Amino acid sequence: MEKFVAIDIDNTLNDFDETLKTIELAYKPVYDTITNDDTKNSSNELRSLNELLHEKCYEQSKAKHGAVEFMHWLRDQGYTIVIMTYRDLRHYSAVTRQWLSDNNIPYDYLFRATNKPVSCRQWGIPILIDDDHYNILSVVNTGTQLYYPILPHTEKFIADALADGATHIVNDLAKGFNTFDEVKAWIQK
Amino acid sequence: MDTKIKLLKEFYSSMDMSQMKIECHDYDWNLVKTFEKLSTIDYIESGEQRHAYRVSNVSLFGCDLLLEKHIEGAGNVCCYFDTMANNVLCFNLDVNTGTDTVSFEMQSTVIILRDYLRSLGMEPLIIQTGKGFHCWLRFSEPIPNRELDNFMLMAKVMTRITMKSINVDHNKVNFCRYPDNNETQSFSLRLAGSRHIRTKEFCSIIHGNGTDLLVLAEEHFWQCLADHMERHTISIEHFREQVQRQHSLINDMPSDNHSQ
Numbered sequence: 439m440e441k442f443v444a445i446d447i448d449n450t451l452n453d454f455d456e457t458l459k460t461i462e463l464a465y466k467p468v469y470d471t472i473t474n475d476d477t478k479n480s481s482n483e484l485r486s487l488n489e490l491l492h493e494k495c496y497e498q499s500k501a502k503h504g505a506v507e508f509m510h511w512l513r514d515q516g517y518t519i520v521i522m523t524y525r526d527l528r529h530y531s532a533v534t535r536q537w538l539s540d541n542n543i544p545y546d547y548l549f550r551a552t553n554k555p556v557s558c559r560q561w562g563i564p565i566l567i568d569d570d571h572y573n574i575l576s577v578v579n580t581g582t583q584l585y586y587p588i589l590p591h592t593e594k595f596i597a598d599a600l601a602d603g604a605t606h607i608v609n610d611l612a613k614g615f616n617t618f619d620e621v622k623a624w625i626q627k
Numbered sequence: 628m629d630t631k632i633k634l635l636k637e638f639y640s641s642m643d644m645s646q647m648k649i650e651c652h653d654y655d656w657n658l659v660k661t662f663e664k665l666s667t668i669d670y671i672e673s674g675e676q677r678h679a680y681r682v683s684n685v686s687l688f689g690c691d692l693l694l695e696k697h698i699e700g701a702g703n704v705c706c707y708f709d710t711m712a713n714n715v716l717c718f719n720l721d722v723n724t725g726t727d728t729v730s731f732e733m734q735s736t737v738i739i740l741r742d743y744l745r746s747l748g749m750e751p752l753i754i755q756t757g758k759g760f761h762c763w764l765r766f767s768e769p770i771p772n773r774e775l776d777n778f779m780l781m782a783k784v785m786t787r788i789t790m791k792s793i794n795v796d797h798n799k800v801n802f803c804r805y806p807d808n809n810e811t812q813s814f815s816l817r818l819a820g821s822r823h824i825r826t827k828e829f830c831s832i833i834h835g836n837g838t839d840l841l842v843l844a845e846e847h848f849w850q851c852l853a854d855h856m857e858r859h860t861i862s863i864e865h866f867r868e869q870v871q872r873q874h875s876l877i878n879d880m881p882s883d884n885h886s887q
Contacts, residue, residue, distance in 0.1 A: 440656070527670045528813040531681070547659070548670040557673040560654055 443512055443625075444522040444549070444558055446568035447534070450587055451509075451543065452499035461494045463487075489529070496525070496533045501541045502587075508618035509543045515625075519545040520563060522554055524570075555580040567621060571595035574612040575604075581611070585621045588614040631849055632694045635820055638856060641714040641769045642706040644690045646683040648815045650824045651702030654678045665689025677824055700822035700829075705815035708806035712769035716779060717816055718751075719803040721759040732790075732799040733759060734840060737833070740786045747869040750859040752852070753833040754819050755842065757826050759801075760833065761816070765855070767862045772806050774870070779804040781873050788880075820848065 448454035463469075468483045512519055525534060527550045538545060551557035555576040558566050566573065567585045571592045577584045586592055592614060599607050615621050636644065649662075654673065659680075662668055666682035666689050685693070697704040708715075720736055737753060737760045744751050744764065752763040783802050790797045805816050822829050832851050835841040843851055 522673075527672070527681070531670050547668065549673050550670060551673040553675060556675060560673065561656070 441515070441517045442520060442561070442563040443517045443565040443567065444520040444554065444563045445509075445566075446554070446570070447521060447523050447525070447537075448495075448499075449569040449589060450567060451501060451505045452537075453502055454495050454499050455589075457495045457499040458491065461491055461498070463490065463494075492525075493530065493533060496530060496537060499537070501543070502618075504618040506541055506543055508622065509545070511622060513544045518547075520547045520549050520561075521545045522549045522551050522557065522566070522568070524552065525550065555582045555584070558582040565625065574607050575599075577611045578606060578609065584612045585624065586612065586614050588616055628695055628698065631698050631820065632691055634849060634852055634856075635694055635698075635818055638765060638852065639706060639715060639818060641709050641712065643709060644706060645685045646707055647681075647685060647690075647693060648705040648707075649680045649682065649693060649696075649702050650677055650705065650817075651680075652677060652824070653702070665692065694818075697818060697821045700827075703817045703821050703824045705817045707815045708772070708811045709769065710772070710811045712771045713775060713806055714766045714769045716764050716775045717805040718762040718779065718782070719759070719801075719805055719816065720762065721757075721801040721803065722799070730758075730799060732796055735790060735793075735795045736786060736797070736800045736802070737762065737840065738838060739789045740782065743782060743785050743789070747873070748865060749861050749869070750855070752819070752855050752859070754830050755833050756817065756830045757823050761819070761830075763819070765860045766866060767860050770863060770866060772811070774867075775806060776804060778866070778870050778873075781870070781877060784877070785873070819852065 445451065469487065472484055472487065509519065521534075521538065523534065527534065527548065531548065534548065549557065553576070554566055554568055554570070555573055558564070559580040559582060563582070565583045565585070566577070569587050569589055569592065571586070573582075573584050574586065574592070574596070576582075596607060596614075613624060615624075647666075659668065659671070662680055662682055666685040669681040669683055671681070672679040693702075693704050696702050718740060720733060720740075722730060722733055740762060741751055741753060744762070749764055752765070754761045754763070783804065786802070787797045805814070807814060817823075817830075819830065819832075829845045829848075831845060832843040832848060833840050834843055834851075
């Protein structure tokens with residue numbers, strides 16, 4: 439019987455946020471006019487800057503420690519590997535595939551999904567590895583086993599949710615990990 | 628069925644049908660395996676109601692099979708414009724508001740655009756698609772995308788000037804041009820001759836004059852498509868003459884219209 443796993447790229451397989459802090463861009467005077475208030479920004483300039491930053495991060499980010507070895511382990515275990523990303527693949531499929539190839543990361547399919555737990559349920563994928571903290575809430579409804587990298591935003595989200603009384607988010611369906619070896623151990627059980 | 632497939636291939640002859648995006652409601656691994664026999668899957672967009680399969684290296688057999696499914700309404704085949712030159716262009720008019728019906732602003736836009744193109748001796752093939760319209764022009768040979776884009780920009784400007792003059796809000800209509808010079812490989816466009824994947828309604832040809840937007844019955848679609856190709860394919864010479872003429876017209880206009 440075919441075994442499936444879905445895994446995210448940004449901040450899961452790669453160090454997107456860390457890379458973002460280091461991106462250098464040629465200066466354009468229009469960047470001085472961009473503010474945090476979207477209603478005041480010229481949308482074209484902000485969109486172009488946003489796209490440029492993302493594309494550079496997609497190209498320049500590094501694979502996280504243990505990620506490549508983990509992906510090869512999944513392959514050796516006979517998993518069908520679905521890379522499941524929020525990236526707009528209409529624009530970024532080439533740079534995505536190039537990065538996966540450059541980093542020797544094996545996979546079988548490239549998916550774009552905006553609601554990953556639902557997509558996993560639709561496609562019969564029981565395991566999702568993804569850093570998006572909103573998945574922690576959703577998997578209770580879809581029954582998808584979620585493994586998420588423990589990052590500042592996930593820790594804060596869980597702490598805030600527990601403080602609000604959402605104790606149901608602490609369950610076996612959503613497990614945080616520090617290393618890919620932990621995920622291996624859970625999958626093997 | 629063969630005649631219909633042949634018509635589609637002829638109408639869209641400059642599009643490379645070895646790459647497509649197929650939109651449908653179906654999703655399972657058997658379908659993926661089927662696509663893999665016909666093509667290479669580049670990526671899959673998994674939505675809650677619709678799924679899209681971006682494929683390349685589509686075999687000749689695969690192309691015919693997918694076009695057949697498109698015509699039957701099992702899914703929508705969307706194709707990509709050539710990166711350099713095309714023998715078709717499309718004004719993709721889509722709605723900016725959250726309504727489900729064709730708005731007054733949308734109707735006005737398509738009428739004004741239609742009449743403008745007709746004034747240039749160019750008869751568009753207008754297809755109603757969901758809440759908007761696709762307005763196609765077809766040429767006798769591929770024209771460089773740069774020229775097509777300049778022309779479409781002029782047409783957009785002239786349409787918006789007219790809308791402004793009759794107090795119709797052009798901000799309520801998304802006026803997209805295909806081929807988009809920078810995005811030919813990113814954005815595909817649904818081919819004519821199928822049911823809209825979301826509304827499930829057949830995307831009919833719109834005809835008429837003045838303020839009439841008459842929906843052609845589905846059973847007449849293919850004959851109308853064939854007739855349009857025979858009678859309204861535009862020569863490159865005529866296209867270039869009209870572009871020159873329009874440049875002069877725009878240059879002679881008062882300067883506040885140029886900012887459109």
